[in-house]
Amino acid sequence: MSDHPLPLPLFTAAQVREMDRVAIEERGIAGGELMRRAGEAAFRALRRRWRDARRLVIVCGVGNNAGDGFVIARAALKSQLFRVIVVNVGDPDRLTGDALAAARAYREAGGRELPFSRDAVAGADVIVDAIFGTGLSRAPEGVWRDAIEAINADPAPVLAVDIPSGLDADTGAVAGVAVRASLTVSFIGLKRGMFTGRGPDCCGAVEFDSLEVPAAVIESQPASVRRVDAAEVRRGLARRDRDAHKGRFGHVLAIGGNHGFAGAVRMAAEAAARTGAGLVSVATRAEHVATVLSGRPELMCRGVAGAADLTPLTERADVIAIGCGLGRDAWAQELWQAALALKIPLVVDADALNLLAGSPLRRDDWILTPHPGEAAQLLGIGVAEVQADRFAAVGALRERFGGTVLLKGAGSLVASRHPPIGLCDRGNPGMASGGMGDVLSGIIAGLLAQGFNAHAAAASGAWLHAMAADAAARADGERGLLASDLFPPLRHLVNP
Numbered sequence: 310m311s312d313h314p315l316p317l318p319l320f321t322a323a324q325v326r327e328m329d330r331v332a333i334e335e336r337g338i339a340g341g342e343l344m345r346r347a348g349e350a351a352f353r354a355l356r357r358r359w360r361d362a363r364r365l366v367i368v369c370g371v372g373n374n375a376g377d378g379f380v381i382a383r384a385a386l387k388s389q390l391f392r393v394i395v396v397n398v399g400d401p402d403r404l405t406g407d408a409l410a411a412a413r414a415y416r417e418a419g420g421r422e423l424p425f426s427r428d429a430v431a432g433a434d435v436i437v438d439a440i441f442g443t444g445l446s447r448a449p450e451g452v453w454r455d456a457i458e459a460i461n462a463d464p465a466p467v468l469a470v471d472i473p474s475g476l477d478a479d480t481g482a483v484a485g486v487a488v489r490a491s492l493t494v495s496f497i498g499l500k501r502g503m504f505t506g507r508g509p510d511c512c513g514a515v516e517f518d519s520l521e522v523p524a525a526v527i528e529s530q531p532a533s534v535r536r537v538d539a540a541e542v543r544r545g546l547a548r549r550d551r552d553a554h555k556g557r558f559g560h561v562l563a564i565g566g567n568h569g570f571a572g573a574v575r576m577a578a579e580a581a582a583r584t585g586a587g588l589v590s591v592a593t594r595a596e597h598v599a600t601v602l603s604g605r606p607e608l609m610c611r612g613v614a615g616a617a618d619l620t621p622l623t624e625r626a627d628v629i630a631i632g633c634g635l636g637r638d639a640w641a642q643e644l645w646q647a648a649l650a651l652k653i654p655l656v657v658d659a660d661a662l663n664l665l666a667g668s669p670l671r672r673d674d675w676i677l678t679p680h681p682g683e684a685a686q687l688l689g690i691g692v693a694e695v696q697a698d699r700f701a702a703v704g705a706l707r708e709r710f711g712g713t714v715l716l717k718g719a720g721s722l723v724a725s726r727h728p729p730i731g732l733c734d735r736g737n738p739g740m741a742s743g744g745m746g747d748v749l750s751g752i753i754a755g756l757l758a759q760g761f762n763a764h765a766a767a768a769s770g771a772w773l774h775a776m777a778a779d780a781a782a783r784a785d786g787e788r789g790l791l792a793s794d795l796f797p798p799l800r801h802l803v804n805p
Contacts (some may be wrong), residue, residue, distance in 0.1 A: 315499060315515060315516075315517050315536070316498075316499055316517060317532075317535050317536045317538055318498070318499070318527075318532030318534075318535055318536075318729075319498075319499050319500065319501035319503075319504065319532060319533065319534040319535065319536060319732065320498040320499065320500060320501060320530055320532060320533060320534075321478070321479050321500070321501060321533055322443035322444065322478040322479055322500060324498065324530040324533070325443065325478075325497055325498040325500060325530075326443070327529075327530060328497050328498055328522065328526050328527055328529070328530060329343065329497060331526050331529065332497070332522045332523075332526050335526075336522075336523060336526060338522070340406070340407045341407040341410055341411075343496075343520055343522075344373065344376045344377060344380060344407045344408070344411055345380055345411075346518070346520040346521065347377045347380070347470070347471070347496045347518070347520055348376075348377045348378070348379070348380020348381045348383075348384060348411070348470075349380065349381075349384055350494060350496070350518035350520065351377065351381050351437070351468065351470050351494045352380075352381045352384040352385060354468070354492065354494045354516050355381070355385075355435060355437070355468050355492075358466075358468070358491075358492055358514075359434065359435050359466065361434070362391070362434035362435045363390065363391055363392060363434055364391065364392045364432060364433050364434045364435075365381075365382070365385050365391050365392070365393045365394070365433060365434065365435055365436075365437060366394050366396055366429070366430055366432070366433035366435075366436050366437070366465075367379075367381055367382045367385075367393065367394070367395045367396070367436075367437040367439060368395075368396045368398060368425070368430065368436060368437065368438055368439060368440055368456055368460060369395055369396070369397055369398065369401075369412075369439045369440065370398050370399055370439065370440040370441055370453075370474075371398075371399045371400065371401065371403040371404055371408075372408060372441070372442060372444070373406075373407065373408050373442055374439050374440065374441055374442035374470055374471060374474075375404065375408050375412070375439050375440070376404075376407050376408030376409075376410075376411040376412070377411075377439055377470045377471065378395065378437055378439025378470060379395065379408070379411035379412045379414070379415045379420075379439075380411050380414075380415075381437055381439070381470070382395050382415050382420055382437075383411070383414055383415040383418050383420065386415070386418050386419070386420055387418065393420060393421065394421050394422070394423055394429070394433075395415065395420060395421065395422045395423070396422075396423050396424075396425050396426075396429045396430055396456075397422055397423070397424055397425060398425045398440055398452055398453060398456040399452065399453070401422070425452060425455070425456050425459075427455075427459045427462075430456075430459045430460060430463055431463060433463070433465045434465060435465055435466055435467070435468060436460055436463060436465045436466070436467045436468070437467075437468050437470065438460060438467055438468065438469040438470060438473060438474050438488045438490060439470045440453065440456060440457070440474040440488075441453075441472075441474040441475065442470075442471055442472065443471065443472055443478040443500060445474070445475065445477070447484065448475075448484035448485030448486075449474070449475050449485055449486060450485075454485060454486055457474055457475055457486045457487065457488050458486060460488050461486070461488065461489050466491035466492070467488060467489070467490045467491050467492075467513075468490060468491065468492050468493075468494065469488055469490035469492070469493040469494070469511075469512065469513075470494065471493075471494070471495050471496055472493060472495065472500055472502075472503060472512075473487050473488040473489070473490045473493060473511040473512055474487065474488045475487030475488060475511075476488075476502060476503070476507065476508060476511045476512070477502050478500040478501075478502045478503070479500070479501065479502050479698075479700075480502050480506065480697065480698040480699065480700065480701075481501070481502035481503070481504070481505040481506030481507055481508035481699065481720060482502070482506050482507060482696065482697045482698065483507045483511065487507065487511045488511065489510065489511055489513070490511060490512055490513045491513045491514065492513050492514045492515075492516065493511075493512040493513060493514070493515050493516070494515075494516045494517070494518065495515060495516070495517050495518075496517075496518055496519070496520050497519060497520055497522050497527065498527055498530070499515075499517055501533060501534040501700065501732070503515060504534075504536065504720045504732055504734045505699050505700075505718070505719060505720025505721075505722060505732060506696055506699050506718070506719060506720060507719075508719075508720060509719050509720060509734070510719070531728075531729075532729045533700075533728065533729055533730065534700070534722075534729050534730045534731075534732050535729045535730070535731060535732065536731075536732050536733075536734055537723075537731055537732065537733045537734075537735075537768045537769070537771065537772045539772065541765075541769075542768075542769045542772050542773065543805040545756075545761060545765060545769055546585075546803055546804070546805055554587075555587035555588055556587060556588075557587060558585055558586055558587030558588075558758065558759050559586050559587055559588070559627040559628060559755075559757070559758025559759055559760070560586070560587060560588040560589070560590065560625050560626050560627045560628075560758060561578070561581040561582075561586045561588070561589045561590070561626065561627070561628050561629075561630060561751075561754045561755060561757075561758045562589075562590045562591075562592060562622050562623060562625075562626035562628070562629045562630070563577045563578040563581065563589065563590070563591050563592070563629075563630045563631075563633065563751065563754070564591075564592045564593075564619070564629060564630070564631040564632075564635065564644055564648060565577065565592075565593065565630075565631060565632060565633040565634040565635040565659075565660070566591070566593030566594055566597050566601070566633070566634045566635075567594060567634055567635055567636030567638065567640065567641060567660075568594060568596070568636070570633075570634025570635075570636065571593060571594075571597035571600050571601055571634065572634070572744065572747075573633040573634030573659070573744065573747045574591055574593050574597075574601075574633045574634050574635075574747070575591065575597075575600075575601045575604060575605060575608070576633070576744050576747040576748050576751065576792055576793065577630050577633040577658075577747045577748065577750045577751035577754070578590075578591045578601075578605070578608050578630075578751060579605050579608070579751065579796065580747070580748040580749075580750070580751025580752045580755065580795075580796070580799070581630065581751040581752070581754045581755035581758070582605075582607060582608065582751075582755070583751075583755075583796050583799050583800050583803070584751065584752045584755030584756060584759075584770075584773070584799065584803055585755055585756075585759055585803055586628075586754070586755040586758040586759065587758070588609070588625075589607075589608050589609070589755075590608070590609040590610070590611070590622050590625070590626065591608050591609065591610040591611070592611055592613045592618075592619055592622050592644070593610065593611075593612065593613070593634075594612060594613075594640075595612025595613075595614070596612070597610075597612070598610045598611065598612045613644070614640075615640065615643050615644075616643050616644060616646070616647035619644065619647050619648075623647075623648075623651055623653065626653055627653070627654075627757075627758050628653065628654050628655075628656065628754045628757045628758045629648050629651070629653050629654070629655050629656070629754075630655075630656040630658070630750045630751060630753075630754035631644070631645065631648050631655060631656070631657060631658075631661045632657055632658040632659040632660050632661030632662060632750070633658055633659050633660075633746075633747040633750055633751075634659070634660070634747070635659065635660035635661055635664075636660055637660055637663060637664060641660060641664065642664060645661055645664045648661075649670075649672075652674075653674075654674045654675065654676075654757055654763070655672075655674070655675040655676070656675070656676045656678065656750050656753050656754045656757065657675050657676065657677050657678065658677075658678045658679075658746055658747070658749075658750040659683075659746060659747070659750075662677060662678075662679050662683045662686070662687065663683065663686065665677075665687065665710070666683075666686040666687045669687075669709065669710065670710075671709070671710055671711040672710070672711050672712055673711050673712055674712060674763070675710075675711075675712040675713070676712060676713045676714075676715060676753055676757070676763055676766065676767050677706065677710060677712060677713070677714045677715070678714075678715045678717060678746065678749060678750055678753065678767075679706070679714070679715075679716060679717065680716075680717045680718060680746065681695045681696055681699075681702075681716070681717075681718055684702055684703075684706060684716055687706060687709070687710070688702065688705055688706065688709070695716075696718075699716055699718065699720070699722055700722065700730060702716060703716040703722040703723075703724040703730065704724055704730075706724070707724040707725065712725075712763065713725040713726075713763040713764055713766075713767050715749075715753075715767045715770075715771060717746065717749070717771075719736070720732055720733070720734060721733040721736070721771045721775070723764060723767045723768045723771065725763060725764040725767075727764075731764065731767070731768040731771075733768065733771040733772050733775055735772060735775035735776050735779055736774075736775035736778055736779065737775075737778055737779055737782045737787050737790075738787055739778060739781075739782045739786070739787030739788060739789075739790030740775070740778045740790065742790060742791060742792065743792065744791070744792030744793070745774075745778070745792045745795075747792065748774060748792045748793075748795055748796075748799075749770060749771065749774045752770040752773055752774050752799070753766050753767055753770035756769055756770055773799060773802050773803065774795065774799075776798070776802055777795040777796075777798040777799040777802055778790065778795055780798035780801075780802075781794040781795055781797075781798055
């Protein structure tokens with residue numbers, strides 16, 4: 310994602326179309342004027358991003374998105390800095406209204422057009438994707454699919470106008486194929502599908518232009534999703550009083566670490582401590598106690614044979630993080646049932662989620678942190694169905710199990726009692742490695758222990774976790790990134 314400041318609210322395509330309608334019909338901004346502003350905003354972004362580009366290929370469809378493309382083409386032509394070709398996908402005679410007017414203006418300026426072919430797309434310094442807008446509701450087929458595949462196969466960078474063609478603006482899913490852009494310039498309202506699922510991969514960097522639409526028009530639509538606000542996270546991590554003591558920052562109990570899985574519970578516990586919890590205890594298999602303590606002596610670690618051994622630990626705990634390396638055997642199930650019997654907030658991850666899927670129940674004071682596979686098991690559906698509409702999936706999990714739900718993945722989502730859904734748009738593919746979820750559970754538990762409410766703990770935890778991973782990846786790369794690499798940058802992040 311871009312480092313340019315972006316608005317926090319995210320909208321459905323229908324909401325943005327309604328904003329567009331209000332701007333035109335109620336605020337008196339002509340549709341052609343909005344199209345001109347959009348095309349010129351995209352052209353400015355292209356100039357900033359690719360200063361040495363001289364050959365532009367602008368691939369246009371037959372709707373308003375194509376109109377934006379023709380505006381870009383005319384602006385590039387008028388600048389006298391570019392060789393410009395518009396490649397038409399579909400019949401350009403189908404253009405109507407403002408899009409047709411934009412095409413005529415380009416033609417009157419002497420602009421060149423070619424029908425789509427793979428050869429017509431080749432040879433550009435930058436390709437502009439102006440094929441589909443937000444209204445696409447099915448997988449591209451025929452020449453439309455061919456055009457998207459040709460754009461993706463070409464080595465030139467791609468600027469997508471408003472949204473990459475083929476990407477679902479509402480869900481972030483791709484039915485068939487979608488353009489993989491280097492930069493997407495979006496208008497009026499950011500679309501929620503750009504930031505989760507396949508959205509981040511298709512959009513590349515994202516820039517935004519309101520097209521000078523009055524703020525009241527945009528604010529007339531309630532945001533269905535809101536990006537996590539870095540400023541809010543930092544405000545929650547205010548400087549501590551000089552007379553602070555460990556008793557003021559909560560006690561986290563991490564339960565897990567079945568045979569051979571001491572590392573999982575140890576990483577969760579250390580993450581809670583690194584996030585700032587005053588005290589952190591670990592309940593694990595007796596064989597793991599020495600290993601946990603030798604690696605992190607600040608943790609209080611006790612071997613537990615069953616539920617009875619938990620009592621001295623749970624009596625002091627403010628938050629329980631359960632599931633990391635827990636397993637599913639009789640020992641795991643006994644500890645899980647013991648945790649459920651307590652009136653202590655729970656952070657539920659990994660094997661505890663699998664146990665919950667086997668015996669579903671609803672609770673208001675827990676945070677569930679499933680990845681898509683665990684979400685699918687909890688909902689009794691396939692992983693592909695979860696990923697096809699992550700917003701629907703996190704909403705269904707929240708409805709079925711209560712509490713707060715964090716659906717992990719690219720564009721992690723947080724659903725709680727009150728809308729909007731929170732979305733974390735940070736993180737990187739290096740996080741696809743063992744132990745990352747354990748660290749996230751510990752971060753969230755540590756924030757809960759320090760007084761964050763459940764939604765803030767889940768959303769802020771996801772942001773801190775992702776930002777720590779981004780910092781670690783910037784230092785040494787994404788491939789080979791380990792969960793424990795997050796601890797040094799995490800400590801910096803929780804001390805803004």
